[in-house]
Amino acid sequence: MLRMTKQADYGIVLMTHLAARAGRQFSAPELAAETRIPLPMVSKILKLLVREDLLVSHRGVKGGYALARAPRQITVADLISALDGPIAFTECIEDTPGSCSQEGICGVRDNWQRINQAVRHALEGITLADLTQPLASPLVQLGSGRGAELRA
Amino acid sequence: MLRMTKQADYGIVLMTHLAARAGRQFSAPELAAETRIPLPMVSKILKLLVREDLLVSHRGVKGGYALARAPRQITVADLISALDGPIAFTECIEDTPGSCSQEGICGVRDNWQRINQAVRHALEGITLADLTQPLASPLVQLGSGRGAELRA
DNA sequence: CCAAAACAGGACGGTATTGGTCCTGTTTTG
């Protein structure tokens, strides 16, 4: 179905929530309550985001999580790759050179990168700051970016 | 891992193959041999593409498949939605209004559409014609430039 | 100094989707 996992989905909701109230620190239970996402999931996701340096955490009774950078410095691409792994639509990533049965003949392989880049680029163009803005801003064109230039 | 299914993957390979030799007609066994994709899969995929009007088929002994339109008129988005269903990263498609537990509070929902559109738009910008071209179109530079800027 | 609250880091199972095969038609060529 070509959709991202629920982890990333939830992750974006949580981060957007944090971005909208930036500065403050939120505990996992707090966030779970406010977003209606099951606590264990919230916990799991936040831990991952800390490991990827997108959140900072404070332990202890009054502990919690806060954004590691300004909302404008965190892209949707960052979140998705942190939670779902590298953004690679195709399996055709040339790490393991024997993995592709096509090898010599394929001829599409270079173009695979084109697709991956297009998507990655689209997702890099959307920041948390964008997601906290109510609606319909001129930023949208920026986000889709590449296409504009294509058609222009 | 945020990747498309193998069906779509294979589908793009097959269609690119056809686009590169446009005009001619290919049988499923032929395509299977040339792309090294297992025949049953090839068959299954081509049938789906016919149903979505991206291919036309001829039955009978000398039957086969051919593109339904010019390569430039078929986008990667077309292929993916034909094989993997509608391009919707999030489950948050408002067909069924009760499906989202957030409903009132969410506040991200509008922005979901923003992400979906960005990706859809990126994929609509790539046609089969692009994929048959060897390499290095103006698209590529754009991709690298922007990511660097964001991380800096 | 100890108890409670919160983060850290895994392990674990049920479920749904996907990848892939196969089978039974129907159409066309020669």
Add this chain to the structure above:
DNA sequence: CAAAACAGGACCAATACCGTCCTGTTTTGG
């Protein structure tokens, strides 16, 4: 009328994902 190829499903095995739980470790406050 036989063979080759498309049409349209049903079907199973493997995988990945969703969600939970358990056992630490750190910090606050009485």
